[in-house]
Amino acid sequence: MNQDEFRYWGHRLVDWIADYGDQVERYPVAAQVQPGDIRSQLPETAPVRGEPFQAVLRDVEAILLPGITHWQSPNFYAYFPGNNSPPSILGDLLSAGLGVQGMMWATSPACTELESLVLDWLVDMLGLPSTFLSSSQGGGVIQDSASSATLCALLAARERTTGGESNREGNPGRLTAYASNQAHSSVEKGVRIAGLGSHNLRMIDVDTNFAMRPDRLRQAILEDRDRGRRPCFVCATVGTTSSTAIDPVREIADICHEFKIWLHVDAAMAGTAALCPEFRYLHAHLERADSYCFNPHKWMFTNFDCDCMFLADRRPLIQALSILPEYLRNDASSRGTVIDYRDWQIPLGRRFRALKLWFVIRSYGIEGLQARIRLHVQLAQEFADWVRQDPRFELAAPVPLCLVCFRHRGGDAANQQLLDRLNASGRMFLSHTRLDDQLTLRMSIAQSQTQRRHVQQAWQQIQKLADTLTPADD
Amino acid sequence: MNQDEFRYWGHRLVDWIADYGDQVERYPVAAQVQPGDIRSQLPETAPVRGEPFQAVLRDVEAILLPGITHWQSPNFYAYFPGNNSPPSILGDLLSAGLGVQGMMWATSPACTELESLVLDWLVDMLGLPSTFLSSSQGGGVIQDSASSATLCALLAARERTTGGESNREGNPGRLTAYASNQAHSSVEKGVRIAGLGSHNLRMIDVDTNFAMRPDRLRQAILEDRDRGRRPCFVCATVGTTSSTAIDPVREIADICHEFKIWLHVDAAMAGTAALCPEFRYLHAHLERADSYCFNPHKWMFTNFDCDCMFLADRRPLIQALSILPEYLRNDASSRGTVIDYRDWQIPLGRRFRALKLWFVIRSYGIEGLQARIRLHVQLAQEFADWVRQDPRFELAAPVPLCLVCFRHRGGDAANQQLLDRLNASGRMFLSHTRLDDQLTLRMSIAQSQTQRRHVQQAWQQIQKLADTLTPADD
Numbered sequence: 001m002n003q004d005e006f007r008y009w010g011h012r013l014v015d016w017i018a019d020y021g022d023q024v025e026r027y028p029v030a031a032q033v034q035p036g037d038i039r040s041q042l043p044e045t046a047p048v049r050g051e052p053f054q055a056v057l058r059d060v061e062a063i064l065l066p067g068i069t070h071w072q073s074p075n076f077y078a079y080f081p082g083n084n085s086p087p088s089i090l091g092d093l094l095s096a097g098l099g100v101q102g103m104m105w106a107t108s109p110a111c112t113e114l115e116s117l118v119l120d121w122l123v124d125m126l127g128l129p130s131t132f133l134s135s136s137q138g139g140g141v142i143q144d145s146a147s148s149a150t151l152c153a154l155l156a157a158r159e160r161t162t163g164g165e166s167n168r169e170g171n172p173g174r175l176t177a178y179a180s181n182q183a184h185s186s187v188e189k190g191v192r193i194a195g196l197g198s199h200n201l202r203m204i205d206v207d208t209n210f211a212m213r214p215d216r217l218r219q220a221i222l223e224d225r226d227r228g229r230r231p232c233f234v235c236a237t238v239g240t241t242s243s244t245a246i247d248p249v250r251e252i253a254d255i256c257h258e259f260k261i262w263l264h265v266d267a268a269m270a271g272t273a274a275l276c277p278e279f280r281y282l283h284a285h286l287e288r289a290d291s292y293c294f295n296p297h298k299w300m301f302t303n304f305d306c307d308c309m310f311l312a313d314r315r316p317l318i319q320a321l322s323i324l325p326e327y328l329r330n331d332a333s334s335r336g337t338v339i340d341y342r343d344w345q346i347p348l349g350r351r352f353r354a355l356k357l358w359f360v361i362r363s364y365g366i367e368g369l370q371a372r373i374r375l376h377v378q379l380a381q382e383f384a385d386w387v388r389q390d391p392r393f394e395l396a397a398p399v400p401l402c403l404v405c406f407r408h409r410g411g412d413a414a415n416q417q418l419l420d421r422l423n424a425s426g427r428m429f430l431s432h433t434r435l436d437d438q439l440t441l442r443m444s445i446a447q448s449q450t451q452r453r454h455v456q457q458a459w460q461q462i463q464k465l466a467d468t469l470t471p472a473d474d
Numbered sequence: 475m476n477q478d479e480f481r482y483w484g485h486r487l488v489d490w491i492a493d494y495g496d497q498v499e500r501y502p503v504a505a506q507v508q509p510g511d512i513r514s515q516l517p518e519t520a521p522v523r524g525e526p527f528q529a530v531l532r533d534v535e536a537i538l539l540p541g542i543t544h545w546q547s548p549n550f551y552a553y554f555p556g557n558n559s560p561p562s563i564l565g566d567l568l569s570a571g572l573g574v575q576g577m578m579w580a581t582s583p584a585c586t587e588l589e590s591l592v593l594d595w596l597v598d599m600l601g602l603p604s605t606f607l608s609s610s611q612g613g614g615v616i617q618d619s620a621s622s623a624t625l626c627a628l629l630a631a632r633e634r635t636t637g638g639e640s641n642r643e644g645n646p647g648r649l650t651a652y653a654s655n656q657a658h659s660s661v662e663k664g665v666r667i668a669g670l671g672s673h674n675l676r677m678i679d680v681d682t683n684f685a686m687r688p689d690r691l692r693q694a695i696l697e698d699r700d701r702g703r704r705p706c707f708v709c710a711t712v713g714t715t716s717s718t719a720i721d722p723v724r725e726i727a728d729i730c731h732e733f734k735i736w737l738h739v740d741a742a743m744a745g746t747a748a749l750c751p752e753f754r755y756l757h758a759h760l761e762r763a764d765s766y767c768f769n770p771h772k773w774m775f776t777n778f779d780c781d782c783m784f785l786a787d788r789r790p791l792i793q794a795l796s797i798l799p800e801y802l803r804n805d806a807s808s809r810g811t812v813i814d815y816r817d818w819q820i821p822l823g824r825r826f827r828a829l830k831l832w833f834v835i836r837s838y839g840i841e842g843l844q845a846r847i848r849l850h851v852q853l854a855q856e857f858a859d860w861v862r863q864d865p866r867f868e869l870a871a872p873v874p875l876c877l878v879c880f881r882h883r884g885g886d887a888a889n890q891q892l893l894d895r896l897n898a899s900g901r902m903f904l905s906h907t908r909l910d911d912q913l914t915l916r917m918s919i920a921q922s923q924t925q926r927r928h929v930q931q932a933w934q935q936i937q938k939l940a941d942t943l944t945p946a947d948d
Contacts, residue, residue, distance in 0.1 A: 002560070006488070010492070011484075015481060038583060038587040046599055047836055048840050053833075053837060064588065067583040069583070072572070085475075089480070090487055097490075097558070099557070108541070108545070109542075109543070110539075117516055144823075147822045158669075192795075193795075195669020195670070197641065197643040241799070241801055297823070323663055365524035367523055434800045442801070
């Protein structure tokens with residue numbers, strides 16, 4: 001494919017994506033296929049000669065598309081969103097087109113400088129503490145995911161707690177970590193990867209709102225200290241995956257300071273809401289956290305992957321991850337006047353991911369982003385009201401933002417039936433969790449294209465299906 | 475930005491990227507800027523109102539572009555390449571446009587099935603063992619980078635060696651790992667992250683060709699066992715970063731089998747060459763490796779990030795990384811009939827990265843890819859001949875593929891001067907390493923657009939500059 005063909009097919013593909021965005025609502029939201037259905041339609045060996053791009057694009061439409069679950073559908077309410085947006089797609093396109101490596105300042109200076117700038121912008125936009133600015137001892141970095149941010153925070157904590165011993169000699173054992181029993185699975189994954197062992201992660205009890213109980217955290221830490229353990233890492237969650245529960249950061253920070261434990265705050269989904277002053281309470285007391293992250297690739301219209309991680313002191317992370325082989329030595333790094341983001345992350349290489357975030361912020365502006373966040377929260381509050389008003393249903397958790405956890409009063413079987421039938425209809429896609437040991441439906445109203453009419457139709461469909469069930473308590 | 479504006483600006487941006495590809499040769503290859511030069515031209519706070527995309531694109535050209543080091547320039551000879559190509563850019567664009575999550579089969583079945591298919595294709599294309607097929611106990615997965623593949627291999631090795639203990643109770647200590655002293659820095663980074671400690675990584679001596687000495691490996695393992703250590707992981711490199719040295723996989727595999735140690739083979743750069751039968755010797759004896767990886771995002775015209783990792787037995791990796799929270803449970807995963815790639819990697823979320831790889835393979839065909847690889851190797855061999863024929867220069871290492879390590883006979887100062895002046899000219903970009911404790915220039919001839927004329931001009935410029943030096947030994 002030469003540049004002229006690239007122009008031709010690039011224009012076609014842009015149009016295809018625009019059409020897809022316009023029409024995505026017409027497809028079944030969750031793919032209605034069985035394992036192997038897609039693969040069985042494709043040849044089992046690679047072509048010897050190059051094929052025309054037309055054939056490739058035809059297979060995308062005819063074979064792949066039925067196997068796609070449409071995360072960009074306005075009727076996608078499952079999990080948390082993975083939103084893209086027109087400016088974000090363009091930013092990612094330019095990143096692919098420039099094809100530069102941002103592993104060090106020297107390998108493409110603009111890549112590092114734009115990333116630091118945009119992350120500094122976010123400190124201001126989200127009401128984050130000034131210790132997170134790149135001009136301080138801390139700073140921000142784009143990670144691929146909150147999972148990786150959590151792991152990096154844990155590695156920095158391990159490094160700081162052991163004074164470098166864990167890096168040199170390996171885990172000394174006896175290190176313990178803490179998160180609520182509602183925290184994301186990536187905390188346990190990180191604890192395993194970093195060699196602490198999942199038995200040394202304490203899953204702290206939560207209160208009736210599914211938020212961590214600081215008294216139980218304190219108790220667990222004291223017990224571990226009594227048994228000769230070394231508490232090193234606490235992950236507080238601002239907006240859990242199950243139910244958007246918000247851990248009490250102030251009380252948790254008090255405990256972390258008392259016992260000199262690294263405090264990481266995971267606001268992967270909820271953080272974006274702090275763009276609006278009325279939700280900035282989510283970021284209260286972060287000046288007492290050691291690290292923090294949120295995901296623009298969830299709710300800030302920036303396609304995956306884009307997690308923004310901030311540190312109050314970047315040195316423990318860099319000490320944990322920096323290795324400088326001869327083939328990467330350069331003047332700028334040696335003088336110490338630049339940031340080399342390779343030392344802030346697990347991989348060495350890195351894309352120019354700041355472009356898409358910069359495109360999104362500039363295209364929407366702060367006000368444009370706020371308007372979309374407010375619409376989603378408003379729609380979720382309306383949906384929650386509808387649930388409250390229907391005696392067949394109940395809310396299963398508070399609704400601080402855009403996730404509504406609710407269930408039919410007919411018990412697990414009724415809710416499972418409801419979930420399966422809603423998703424099989426192709427008209428919407430919900431996911432589930434368990435709260436108070438009961439199957440609970442999760443209605444996450446935060447997709448870029450979701451409007452009031454979609455949410456209204458979803459509720460009507462849920463109500464209609466509920467009519468066909470025989471609730472246990474009616 | 476609505477869909478019509480997206481169409482308009484999408485077409486413009488595609489044209490911009492095509493023009494960039496046509497003209498990239500005209501820019502200074504390495505950015506000629508000082509720290510802060512780019513950032514200082516950009517506003518320190520985010521815009522309150524959205525801006526027209528025209529303004530964004532203008533800033534890309536006027537402000538960012540001078541801060542870009544052009545990895546897609548045909549005169550880029552530094553590091554290893556990070557090649558893109560027209561079909562790869564389109565694949566990444568479609569991935570952004572579809573915006574799906576491939577963390578589980580159920581979250582977008584086509585994403586998982588296409589990935590398994592294309593990785594199975596590569597087993598055939600590269601002469602890899604059939605144990606790496608997804609229909610076996612093993613299988614392939616796309617990681618972001620070889621660094622992450624190495625870490626994942628190490629975690630699987632740790633898990634297998636300790637029978638799950640390290641995951642549950644934390645690293646038991648006393649685990650040791652092995653790689654040559656020429657292995658990539660990611661091995662040490664992985665050893666740190668996984669909690670083994672860098673003092674427990676043995677950097678094995680190399681022979682005069684910079685390949686690992688199996689006798690020294692054996693000796694190190696025996697010494698560790700005598701001291702009560704538990705050897706658990708060996709990384710053999712097929713094509714080191716410094717000089718494309720090729721570790722003797724057969725002898726290393728013998729030792730790993732004897733002592734029941736996990737063998738990972740890192741062919742990040744070199745692996746692509748095995749597309750050509752004459753270079754398939756690179757993959758000899760891989761049927762005795764536990765894991766293997768190579769990077770299409772280096773030499774296979776597929777833009778970052780795209781590392782292909784293969785396992786002979788996927789179970790230890792999945793055991794190490796799998797955690798299934800309630801909110802991710804689904805029928806397909808419960809029945810065990812599908813692959814959930816989230817359990818094969820560090821992060822949870824994942825892009826639809828198989829698209830770009832599929833686009834590249836289908837657009838070029840196996841023959842098209844082979845032709846480009848052969849051209850690069852041919853050019854490197856010619857360049858090596860020119861070096862041999864110039865008495866002022868010497869080759870510093872064998873040239874099995876497309877990297878020429880050479881140096882001026884005038885010593886480190888002369889070579890440093892040569893390197894600095896070549897890169898400051900903007901007409902080419904080389905990097906360096908140290909071999910036999912001497913500063914050595916690395917000429918990596920593998921950029922997608924590099925043709926014979928570029929390499930000829932580069933050598934002429936090197937010769938011309940050499941005339942202006944006063945070599946110590948003349």
